[in-house]
Amino acid sequence: MADHKHGEMDITVQEKTFDAFIKWVKWSVIAIIATLIFIAIFNG
Template identity: 70%
Template sequence: MAEYKHGEMDISVQEKTFDGFIKFTIRSIIFIIATLLFIALVNG
């Protein structure tokens, strides 16, 4: 087994996945808030 050296691993794929997850989460939250506001305005 190779000896572990901190900071040598290529994490570009993990960074792209995390960025995509964050973008999806933010867009989902915005959509949910907009939907709730729409429902509140229509039923108000």
């Protein structure tokens, strides 16, 4: 079995995926909050 050496694996694809996921979550939360504020203001 091969010895594991910390820090040698290429993780650029995982980093790009994680960055895209975080960006998607951030904009989704902003859209949800904006929708709730809109509903609170114009619903009476």
